[in-house]
Amino acid sequence: MKSILFALRVSDLDRSLAFYTKVGYVDLGKIPFDDGSSLVWLRLPDEPSVSLELVHRPADGPVVVGGFQHFAIEVESLAATVAQLTEAGLEPGPVEHPGGLDGPKTAWLTDPDGYRFELVEWPPGGAA
Numbered sequence: 001m002k003s004i005l006f007a008l009r010v011s012d013l014d015r016s017l018a019f020y021t022k023v024g025y026v027d028l029g030k031i032p033f034d035d036g037s038s039l040v041w042l043r044l045p046d047e048p049s050v051s052l053e054l055v056h057r058p059a060d061g062p063v064v065v066g067g068f069q070h071f072a073i074e075v076e077s078l079a080a081t082v083a084q085l086t087e088a089g090l091e092p093g094p095v096e097h098p099g100g101l102d103g104p105k106t107a108w109l110t111d112p113d114g115y116r117f118e119l120v121e122w123p124p125g126g127a128a
Helices: 013-023 078-087
Strands: 006-010 026-032 038-043 052-056 071-074 105-110 116-121
Touching: 006 013, 013 038, 013 052, 078 105, 078 116
Parallel strands: 006 052, 071 116
Antiparallel strands: 026 038, 038 052, 105 116
């Protein structure tokens, strides 16, 4: 058994797609529906298949984020990733050390609809 993807409902598909592309996701394609809604499948460059689905349903009104805490993305170098995202016009938070200096390094980023995700650089040896 394995996780395949998670889906986020978004208010403005173009705005969200531009954001996630700047993060580094690759657009795998859009699936339009007759009612005006659509799905876009995305994956990160090192992933073998779709891992994120953007769900756009204009008829459902604006997105209200609630009950969702966050998702996490593992990165090789948090400093390099934060610099790259900042250069792309995004606003990642500062690098944090929630487990102390020997633990993982993290930074937070919020998408246009208010979904938060955590960027994580594991210490040598991987996740504790």
